[in-house]
Every structure is written in C-alpha cells, then in structure tokens.
Amino acid sequence: MSRENQLVKFTKKGIYCPQGRFYLDPWYPVEYAIISHGHADHARWGMKRYLCTDDSKAILQHRLGNDINIESISYYNSKTINSVKVSFHPAGHVIGSAQIRLEYKGYVVVFSGDYKTQPDFITQPFESVKCHTFITESTFGLPIYNWKTEETLKTELQSWVKTNQANNRTSVFLGYSLGKAQRLMSLLDGCDEIFVHRAIHNLNNAISGSGIQLPDTKLWSADLDKKMLQNKIIIAPPALLGSRMLKRVPNVATAVCSGWMQIRGNRRWQAVDAGFVVSDHADWDGLISAVKATGAEQVYVTHGSQAVFSKYLNEIGIKADELVTEYGDEALAKAEKETENIDTE
Amino acid sequence: MKLFSELISTIEITNKTNAKIDAFVQYFKTAPDKDKLWVIALFTGKRPSRPVKTTLMKEWCMELTDIPEWLFLESYSTVGDLGETLALLLPKPTHRLDLSLNEWMTELKALKPKSDENKKVFVLEAWTGLDQQERLIFNKLIGGSFRIGVSKKTLVNALAKLTNIDANQLMHSIIGNWEVDSISFEALILGKHINYDNSKPYPFCLAYALEKELPELGKPNDWIVEQKWDGIRGQIVKRNNEIYIWSRGEELVTKQFPELVEAFGNFKDDFVIDGEILAMKNNDVLLFNDLQKRLNRKNVTKKLLEEVPVGFKAYDILEFNGDDNREQPFENRRKQLETLFNSVALPEYVKLSFIVDFKKWVDLHDIRNNSRAINSEGLMLKQKKSPYHIGRKKGDWWKWKVDPLTIDAVMIYAQKGSGRRSSKYTDYTFAVKKDDALVTVAKAYSGLTDKEITEISQWVNKNAIERFGPVRTVKPELVFEIAFEGIALSNRHKSGVALRFPRIARWRKDKPVDEIDTIESVKQLITAS
Numbered sequence: 001m002s003r004e005n006q007l008v009k010f011t012k013k014g015i016y017c018p019q020g021r022f023y024l025d026p027w028y029p030v031e032y033a034i035i036s037h038g039h040a041d042h043a044r045w046g047m048k049r050y051l052c053t054d055d056s057k058a059i060l061q062h063r064l065g066n067d068i069n070i071e072s073i074s075y076y077n078s079k080t081i082n083s084v085k086v087s088f089h090p091a092g093h094v095i096g097s098a099q100i101r102l103e104y105k106g107y108v109v110v111f112s113g114d115y116k117t118q119p120d121f122i123t124q125p126f127e128s129v130k131c132h133t134f135i136t137e138s139t140f141g142l143p144i145y146n147w148k149t150e151e152t153l154k155t156e157l158q159s160w161v162k163t164n165q166a167n168n169r170t171s172v173f174l175g176y177s178l179g180k181a182q183r184l185m186s187l188l189d190g191c192d193e194i195f196v197h198r199a200i201h202n203l204n205n206a207i208s209g210s211g212i213q214l215p216d217t218k219l220w221s222a223d224l225d226k227k228m229l230q231n232k233i234i235i236a237p238p239a240l241l242g243s244r245m246l247k248r249v250p251n252v253a254t255a256v257c258s259g260w261m262q263i264r265g266n267r268r269w270q271a272v273d274a275g276f277v278v279s280d281h282a283d284w285d286g287l288i289s290a291v292k293a294t295g296a297e298q299v300y301v302t303h304g305s306q307a308v309f310s311k312y313l314n315e316i317g318i319k320a321d322e323l324v325t326e327y328g329d330e331a332l333a334k335a336e337k338e339t340e341n342i343d344t345e
Numbered sequence: 346m347k348l349f350s351e352l353i354s355t356i357e358i359t360n361k362t363n364a365k366i367d368a369f370v371q372y373f374k375t376a377p378d379k380d381k382l383w384v385i386a387l388f389t390g391k392r393p394s395r396p397v398k399t400t401l402m403k404e405w406c407m408e409l410t411d412i413p414e415w416l417f418l419e420s421y422s423t424v425g426d427l428g429e430t431l432a433l434l435l436p437k438p439t440h441r442l443d444l445s446l447n448e449w450m451t452e453l454k455a456l457k458p459k460s461d462e463n464k465k466v467f468v469l470e471a472w473t474g475l476d477q478q479e480r481l482i483f484n485k486l487i488g489g490s491f492r493i494g495v496s497k498k499t500l501v502n503a504l505a506k507l508t509n510i511d512a513n514q515l516m517h518s519i520i521g522n523w524e525v526d527s528i529s530f531e532a533l534i535l536g537k538h539i540n541y542d543n544s545k546p547y548p549f550c551l552a553y554a555l556e557k558e559l560p561e562l563g564k565p566n567d568w569i570v571e572q573k574w575d576g577i578r579g580q581i582v583k584r585n586n587e588i589y590i591w592s593r594g595e596e597l598v599t600k601q602f603p604e605l606v607e608a609f610g611n612f613k614d615d616f617v618i619d620g621e622i623l624a625m626k627n628n629d630v631l632l633f634n635d636l637q638k639r640l641n642r643k644n645v646t647k648k649l650l651e652e653v654p655v656g657f658k659a660y661d662i663l664e665f666n667g668d669d670n671r672e673q674p675f676e677n678r679r680k681q682l683e684t685l686f687n688s689v690a691l692p693e694y695v696k697l698s699f700i701v702d703f704k705k706w707v708d709l710h711d712i713r714n715n716s717r718a719i720n721s722e723g724l725m726l727k728q729k730k731s732p733y734h735i736g737r738k739k740g741d742w743w744k745w746k747v748d749p750l751t752i753d754a755v756m757i758y759a760q761k762g763s764g765r766r767s768s769k770y771t772d773y774t775f776a777v778k779k780d781d782a783l784v785t786v787a788k789a790y791s792g793l794t795d796k797e798i799t800e801i802s803q804w805v806n807k808n809a810i811e812r813f814g815p816v817r818t819v820k821p822e823l824v825f826e827i828a829f830e831g832i833a834l835s836n837r838h839k840s841g842v843a844l845r846f847p848r849i850a851r852w853r854k855d856k857p858v859d860e861i862d863t864i865e866s867v868k869q870l871i872t873a874s
Contacts, residue, residue: 144420144433265767271360
C-alpha cells in the first residue's frame, strides 16, 4: 500500500485523513470538516467542527448559521491537527477559496477543491503547491474549454450593456450568488449602476463585514420603482430565470454567465438573449498546467470529466485515477437553491 | 464577414421568430449586395457543393492541435456539431483575415477542384486567421447546415417586412431559378426572373378537432365525410402551362415531387387544387415516416423516386380556368373536381379523395376505428354548403382523428441530441418486458418539456451504467407512456413489432418498472388496431 493511501482515504462520507481524524469537504455530517470554499456542494450542514480560511469564515457563517463551531486561519499559515500539518493556499475560484495542503511525515497531499488558474479582478489568484498526491477537480476537462482573458470578458460584457442601453433595455446577468455574482460585479464595475438580488446582497454584506472590499451595488427589491431599474444592470441567481420577479422588470435582456455557455447548444437551450463564457473553474489548459506544476506522482480526478481527464493524464505520463465524489455543478445547483431559499416572487 | 457573423450570433441565441426576422431585416439594410444574395442562397438550400471532406478537416485539426482521436471524439460528442468542435479546439488565431461573405464563397467555390494539399493550405490559413465564431461560420460555409431554426418562411417574412412585397411572391422569387453571380438583390426580390401570376397560391382552409358529439352537427345528409390522410397538405397550381406545388407552410416544393408535376401535366385546364401529398406504393398509402424521406431534399434521385414514390389525393378545387371558386358551396366544388378528374386519363397515384358512404352518424364510428388499417388518421367532416375559408375557422370543417395507441415502457438507453438539444439527453430508447428480460420496442425524441428533459439529463448523468460512444445505457427505472399511430409485426425488429410514429405521451413517475407492458400485451394491440 502506498503512503498516500494512508494519509487520505476515500469513504462514503467524503475524503478522510485517518492520522488527522478530519474530513475534507465531506458530504455527510462528521466530527471535523476542513472546508475548501463556501459553495454548497463543498460546505455542507451538520459538521460538529469546521475549519476554513479567514476569507471564507463569514460566508460559511452566513450560509450555515452563526451558531456553527468554526475556526479559521489565513492563507499559507498552518495548523497541526493530530500531527498532520494543514494549510490553505489560494485556489482562485471564489472569494476565500483554497486548496487544502496536508503534510504528514514529509508526505504531502493537496486537495484542490474547485480552482481557476486565470486571475480575475476580485479573487486571490491561484498558486500551485508542490505535492506527492494531487486531488484535482475536472469540471471543464475537455480541450473545447478555453477561457478568454478577464480584460476581454470585461469589454464583452460592458459593450453588451451599452448595446442594451441604446435599445432601452435593462441588462440582467444570471450567476450563482457566491463567486459568479462578485466576479460579475467586478467586471461591470464603473459601467453603470448595479442592482443585486437579495440573496447576493446579503452575502455581499457578510463578505464586506469581514473586511473585503466589493464594488458598489444596490439592493434590487421587489417593491423598487421600475423606472429606477430602466437601462441599469441587475445581477441575480440563475433561479430567477423565468421568475415573476424578473418578469416585472420591463424590457430586460437576459444573459446567462457560465463556462457551459462555451457550447452553442447550451446557449440556445436556455432561451435567453446572451450567454457569456464566465467560469470560476480552470479551463483545459489550466487543469493541465496546474497538475503538471504540482509535480505529483499520483493524481486523483474528481467531479466533471474525470474519465476523460484521467485517461489523458495517463497518456501523457502522469499516473491518474478517477474518484467518485458528490461535488459538482448539478449538486451545487440543487444545494444552492436549498441553501439560499431564493426569493423569486 | 463581421456582419454575417453578428447576424448568426443574434439569430442562434434567440428562439423568438420575430427577433430572428428583425436581425435579418437589420442585416439586409446594411450588408453589401452580393453578401445579401449569398445569405438568401445559404438559407434556401442553394449552397454550392462541399469543397472539402469532413474527414480531412478533422484530420488537419487533430494534427494542428496534437489531440488524440479519442479525445477529439469525446469533444465532438459533447459539442454535438463537427464545425463547432473544430472551431473550439483550434488554437488562437495568429493573424487576422477580413473577407466579405461573397469573397469567402467565391474562394470556396474555386477550391473544389484543387488538390487536397492545396485545400489544406487554404483551410489552415483561414482557421488561423479567424476568431472562434468566424471559424465556426467558415466551417459551416464549407459544409453542413446552420441548424439555427431559420426556415425559408422566416427568411421570406424578413424580406417581406423589409420590402412590403407579398410573402408568397417573395417565396417564389427566392426559390426560382437564379444565381448569385447573375442577379442583383433588387432584381431578385422584385421577382424579375419569375412570373408570380402563374404561381400565386391561396391560403389553406384548416379544420379544428371535433369537440362535440356527432348528432350535434345536425343531419348527416348535410355533411360530406372523407378519410383524413397523414401526408403533407399541398396546393397544385396550374396556370399557363406551368405547374407549381405549394406546401401548407407556404413553401414552394415543386421540385421535390416530379411525379406529381408529370401527372398534372395531363390536364388541359388551368386550376388550383388542394389535396394531400402521400407516400404511395401499388395504390396503398404508406406511413408518414416514409414520406419524410422525400421531404426537404435538395436532389430527388432516381433511386429515391423508386424507393418512396409519392401520390396525391385531391380534396378541393379553389380556382378553375381563372375563376376563383372559393365562395361556392363545397358540394359544387366537389362536383367540379370530379368532372375535372374524369376528363383525363391519370396515373393511378393521383386520385380524388374518396367520399365515405354513411347513412347515420353511428355508422361513422366503425369507419373511423378502421382508419388505421389503411394508414389513415381518421375522418374529415365537411359541411356541404361550406365555402373554402381562409385559415382555421370553427364550424364547417372538423377533423376526427383516431385515438393513439399507448403502452408503458421503460427507458434503457439515452443519447444527446443535436443543435439546440446537444447539451441534453433527448433521444431515448424504450423497452418492454419479455420473460425476465427487457426488449427494445421504440425510440422516441419528442413529447417532453424542456424542464423534463433537463431533469432526465441529470438523472442520466447519475445513472448511466455503460457508455458506447455517445450512447448511455441507464438503469431501467424511468417509465414512460409511449403513444403511437399504428403497430405491425416486423422481422427487422428484435421485438418482432414495429411501432408507427412513436412519441412520449407522458412521464409516468407514478408507475414502477414491474408494471410496464410485456411484449405479449403489446402484440395484442395488433389485432386491436
């Protein structure tokens, strides 16, 4: 049995470290959970103790309740738990997101959580960490996924808003409350007034409260005078698509913002006015460069295209295996809805 | 190509026909003349033949990107469109090519006779000089269709909005004989190359589904009853020795049915006749599925003409030797139609629609129930005094279709769709019980809402047991009610039966798998139908 099998075990409840007696982003309630970031498929209810980054703490408390037993440390600092050295390293995915590094008797395992290698305007950029075993996500693990630079996206999004304004339309961007919403705010900052849905507004307040600076936004509440919104920008969670609340806004042009928008079929499926390829995950080149930079001798590939990506890694000489987890986009979509209890009326 | 690229981006994202029409209008207001003609040509099937094989394009892309074939195929199966897969896989452009649509089309036409080596140089130069969206369009210009939900009718409606010219006339103009090189946009839409007076059709008269009991219609003697045929409605327009065939979707389909043009050439008189175009062999009406092989073909080959011959059943006559008959009572029009058909010798595949003989309303129930045996959809009831209405009008014409047959079956395979449906599992295979095992009975693609498809796709992602290329074998758990129009014994199918026109009637979330039909209970429907 190799050493990494002793440091992390893949169990029904999640990824477990027997020496440290803690889990990484478990999907069932456990004693001690170390959390990579605040998305609902990674940070779940019911753990007796939580450990996360300083920047994630307010997000977890906002989503899981102020009464949870939670402790946080800053990026790069370490905490030793039952002689396993645990530290967080920026993952560039959403505010507060981290890769989790475990070290025990000189052997290093890194769990990526979700990550994005390209820098953006708001998230602490991804940094690669050397390790023996790397557990990587693979949400966009196909060579058809290649993202544009943040500057290009900014131009694309802002010129769409300008075109809408010329046609007297209000621009609505749909994206998850945590991550995508703040990213969109940063991309649209300075373009015009930005209104955000209450779910995003509340989350923003929690994030700002912990000392992180966010672009200025206003609350889009159902009783707001329609004229105030005309030709402005609204950012809302995807659950709002087709909702009564959105239908009440006159002359909207709606855009879905997601990595899946790379494919025409997906853009057309949604029946919206635009689809922008804005992803908070690594693209194909990003995944490969991240894996290579770790120098890992063993890679485990989780949620997304694990079959394809692990096969490809093996072909280019990196030992990789698939790992079944309960993370991923569909789990996230479902969990986000439950967590946020999003108001669509 | 920037304008054209923007046009495609706009129309592909929206599912609103009006937004598509507006995008075309905008394009026609600003684009250069030749480009406009190419757009019309591309969306009406006047595409030059493919200059480069898809296999070569795939090969060159793999070479350029250093991607193994299996990975290329995985990408293709996710994207669901070859031209798009290529566009997404290719590396970032190294230079910037800016040619108009007309320049590209001219280059592509010239490319056809060249060697593969020369073609490769040209294609690679284009790929590395275009951005992602333009590359996709370039690949589409080489071959396949755009699949963005633009019918000839949409295009014609846009031109009508732009020019205020009658839409049917525009349809005739753009379908007519013309070439990009030898006509101007203005001459084309003004129809200088055609004589619209000869082809002008009438709006079709349409029927509602019967919504009352037969006796409520009054006396049986006031009604003429015919079989309802399941083909495509067509108007045969014959004026001044020219023959035109219009489909109900107001498209000119003359060239698709040469045998009908030939048959109607036997008449001396001029007329406009309404009827049904059907696949027919030895006097028997074939299934609509067969007729589909004949629809929307650019070329009707001799082989296809032999495989799926078409015929025509005449329902009505709207114009006779220049006189508009539509206000005449139906019984008079019918007599005129009969006289006309008796005046010449016709091939046996062109016939009058026969009139159902009945005395009392109750007689019709058996006749309707027997419709399936002759591949008819049911009955049409027409009031003897009725004029030929414009469009759908309640009261004078009723359709009384047979109820579909249904079975409960379980999904065993799922496959992703194409075009708009490429991201979801939309094509399913269903099975019923055979002893302790399952046997495939039908494939179906339609009948579910987008929401249900999304839900099923997520389920398939979680419950796929096996993958064969794009096909997923799933746990046999989801039960559906499958409706179909007919059933016959078949040696070609493993189950021993062939279903006609199967579609999903509903998702039976309430039904457990052990309650689905057995192959024996399915076969019993054969005698029942």
